[in-house]
Amino acid sequence: MENIIRELEQAEVGKVLVNEPLAKHTTMKIGGPADCLVVPKDIDSIKKIISIIKDHGVSWRAIGRGSNLLVSDEGIEGVVIKLGDGLDHLEIDGEVLTVGGGYSVIKLATIISKKGLSGLEFSSGIPGSVGGAVYMNAGAHGSDMSKILVKAHILFEDGTMEWLTCEELKFSYRTSILQNERPGICLEAVLKLEEGEKETIVSVMQKNKDYRRDTQPWNFPCAGSIFRNPLPDYAGALVEKAGLKGYKIGGAQVSDMHGNFIVNAGGATAQDVLDLIAFIKKTVLDKYNVQLETEVEIIGRKS
The missing domain is CATH 3.90.78.10 (UDP-N-acetylenolpyruvoylglucosamine reductase, C-terminal domain)
Structure with missing residues (x-):
């Protein structure tokens, strides 16, 4: 690992951390060390990181803000790419958002609610990143990411990148094609919202946030829901x-x-x-x- 770590540092692709405890990077505050953890500074840096990883033939995986994730006590072998501050861009063009995979879902929902844009009210209080929300089709209160996603920029296991439409992601309950059929991670997403009454949107978001606060253990480290709902049961x-x-x-x-x-x-x-x-x-x-x-x-x- 020494050679790959040195090469990543020399390439100036972002922050490079060695034997980094992943308990620092998960909402459950659990997880052993990553041999190497990299926080890329932008999407171009990810391309360089993947190229270096492939040259050295080491294993890798990506994480977001660490919610909905349980990392083993033995940690993760190889390189962990953390989508964070370098992938938190946001562009708003009318009702269309282009947002980085590392952007906080809670922050995004709060910002767009103040602009009178509707569609993300369901996500109020959901921890994690936009990339993670796309990956697992995060949802609540009768809605989910599939209802607002136009397309997503995906990094696949072989290092290739491609834009996939909402239909191509084959969303279903808490599932997308990225989990099994075509493993990959979301680098950025294009979302289509709609104009609404700002006061109504903010009110619904606050109601959803209050419901989470009153019914879920926000004051303890946790990973979110542990089990899928075996509908019609919960x-x-x-x-x-x-x-x-x-x-x-x-x-x-x-x-x-x-x-x-x-x-x-x-x-x-x-x-x-x-x-x-x-x-x-x-x-x-x-x-x-x-x-x-x-x-x-x-x-x-x-x-």
Whole structure:
């Protein structure tokens, strides 16, 4: 790794960190070290980073703001590209937004609401980046990213880049083509909103934000919803009905506020969370014959 780290530093592609604890870069505050973590300063820098990575034949993956993510205690081998400050550009042309994959969803929703643009009210209070929201088709309150996305600039596993339309991304519930069929990450997105009454938009956003604050554990490190809803059932309701609210393994605990959230109650390891996930799955399957599937992405070296 020494040669690739030296080459990345010499290429001046952005911030290069060695053996960086990923607990610093996830909302759950859990995760072992990345051999090398790079925060690119722009999209052109990403092209250089990928070229260097391919020349050295090392593994890599990208992350955003670290929500909806559980990194193993052993960390991640190779290079981790973090989409952050260098990919947080925003252009507003009437009702059309071009926004970087590293842009905060909460910040974006707040800014455009003040401009009287409607369509992102559902995202009020959703942590994470625009790139991550596209990747998993983030949604709430009856809407999601597929309703407003026109196209997205995607970086694929082989290092190629391509613009994909909303249809080509094959969105479904908390899913896109980027997760399995064509693994990739969103570098930037074009969104189409519509004009609305500023006061109404702000009011709806505040209502959604208040609902999250009142029903979700915002005061503990967590990754967001752990399980996909097995519709017509809801994962949180099944967990709560099974009597698992507050159940704890190590430092990982099912939230007292919402059954579909696991919080880091203090000193939790990734293994604590994995053990708790496995216990919840088995309990719900035994009691209700429902197989829960994780929504949170689990990545990193295996123990």
